[in-house]
């Protein structure tokens with residue numbers, strides 16, 4: 001499942017961030033921001049238009065991600081915190 | 082490198098060794114507040130050579146008498162830089178920057194309430210092996226939230242000194258100052274070997290946090306509560322609309338009396354000085370050149386300061402990224418970003434503060450597009466021109482029962498500006514060579530109470546940047562325009578007003594050949610030349626060209642225009658002012674903010690082209706249907 005498909009208010013655990021082509025700097029940045037295996041995430045808000053961007057809580061931080069950015073992150077909702 | 086053994090620079094004034102410190106940290110760690118607390122007003126803001134990224138340096142004298150120079154590097158999430166700002170930070174801390182010396186000590190600033198994110202960057206910098214120190218900032222907020230940090234074992238696990246700071250409290254950096262004063266910068270101490278076995282920095286962060294920090298809950302309850310309302314699809318947008326309306330009102334109407342007051346005051350001062358001089362070129366230079374230019378420059382200040390008062394408060398409190406969050410999708414469809422909205426809104430008052438406000442847009446491509454379309458927002462300086470022409474040509478008539486025809490025309494002019502801005506943004510997006518995805522990935526920081534000192538320093542900086550760097554250009558060009566409008570003097574027994582015989586008059590009449598297809602007469606063409614200084618000057622220039630002066634010039638001008646111009650000419654001039662490339666103050670600001678003459682030429686060129694085409698079409702169509 002992709003982070004962009006997570007339901008409003010739901011929690012999940014990050015599996016990995018997939019590069020969208022070679023040397024994907026957005027994917028690299030997502031990993032630097034803490035989107036790494038095993039990290040719990042939660043979808044806390046969505047933009048008013050087209051439910052975009054998504055507001056994702058990771059660790060103690062909230063990041064606004066556009067759908068295309070969130071779609072790089074695969075997650076699992078099993079055993080989510 | 083062993084920096085303890087490195088030769089320390091000598092402070093020329095005291096003959097003591099000077100310490101060079103660089104502040105680094107994630108965005109929103111409180112680095113700017115800490116920098117302000119350390120250096121107060123002893124700051125110098127410049128640009129890094131060749132780029133328009135702010136270089137902030139300051140200094141203070143430590144209790145020991147040693148002078149400490151502090152460089153405030155741009156906030157960064159990682160050394161794998163994704164923006165020009167982050168590249169500067171990377172180059173300086175890695176010692177690869179062309180102009181910047183390697184700092185003696187790196188002070189890494191981290192938000193104690195957000196260590197999961199910030200410690201990773203600390204560890205990444207620690208890998209460089211340079212002497213460094215960790216400032217755990219926002220300790221007050223951390224304590225309030227019940228976060229407990231064992232700084233002694235944190236220091237041991239990181240291999241570097243750790244001090245606690247509260248950047249918004251008087252004396253909140255004393256521990257940091259003392260620590261830097263009492264010890265020489267030294268390389269990192271060896272770290273526990275258990276950490277070295279971990280696969281990556283994230284794993285190290287988790288291990289360190291587990292061993293040294295206890296955190297009762299993930300987020301601050303207040304943040305959750307505020308965000309539930311502020312980011313709500315309905316209430317959030319309503320709050321945003323109110324905030325925007327307030328800003329717009331403030332910049333548009335509160336600044337106007339100040340604007341007029343300053344302009345009148347400077348003019349009075351000019352006249353007073355002028356009265357003490359004999360009539361002649363020198364007096365005219367002072368009154369109509371220097372003081373008029375000074376008036377133009379200073380009259381912009383209230384707008385700039387009021388706008389930035391709002392923007393700084395919104396930025397510091399954490400609301401600005403929320404506004405960008407709410408508007409991102411809408412702006413994205415025009416090829417922009419949520420962060421473009423406030424600069425564009427401000428441009429309805431005046432493009433200059435609007436363009437200066439684009440500094441909060443991280444992606445350089447988004448920033449440039451926003452700068453290039455900002456002048457299409459109908460600024461308040463166009464209103465005198467619109468008012469004159471609409472009053473003279475558009476009848477006071479009610480349309481469809483409720484609408485006022487004059488109001489509809491004015492509204493159409495505003496809409497024409499917005500629609501062309503969106504179209505231009507769309508075209509720029511298509512033409513750009515770098516078509517890679519624009520990233521948002523924006524952190525929404527915790528809400529914080531803005532600190533008056535940080536706001537004051539920020540306002541002072543904005544004001545000085547405008548007066549010093551942009552003001553000089555505007556002043557020089559105003560004097561040049563005065564020269565063009567005043568020389569050569571009219572011959573004895575001249576029948577036309579003096580401006581007719583001046584260089585500006587000659588240029589205007591020469592321009593007439595280019596502008597006659599647009600329906601502009603030579604009087605308009607002449608008025609366009611001094612109108613370069615500021616758009617509203619075109620109205621007073623027209624009065625001068627028609628030899629109207631003093632009291633009643635405005636109503637007199639309206640009568641002259643109404644009787645001598647055709648409706649087609651008036652509509653054509655209105656269309657011209659929707660694009661109106663002729664504002665040197667805007668062009669000077671674009672030069673200063675983008676550091677590139679090419680952008681200025683592109684901006685002036687495309688605005689001129691659009692203005693010409695729009696006016697040509699308006700005039701020819703209006704004439705064809707018999708206006």
Ligand SMILES: Nc1nc2c(ncn2[C@@H]2O[C@H](COP(=O)(O)OP(=O)(O)O)[C@@H](O)[C@H]2O)c(=O)[nH]1
Pocket residue numbers: 106107108109110111112113114115156218219220221222246247248249250397398529530531532535
């Ligand atoms: N409570 C508290 N607030 C702080 C502290 N340091 C900074 N702030 C606030 O945090 C916000 C962001 O700080 P700023 O210096 O602009 O962050 P920067 O992005 O790192 O430059 C501002 O509203 C500051 O007033 C601190 O030690 N305690």
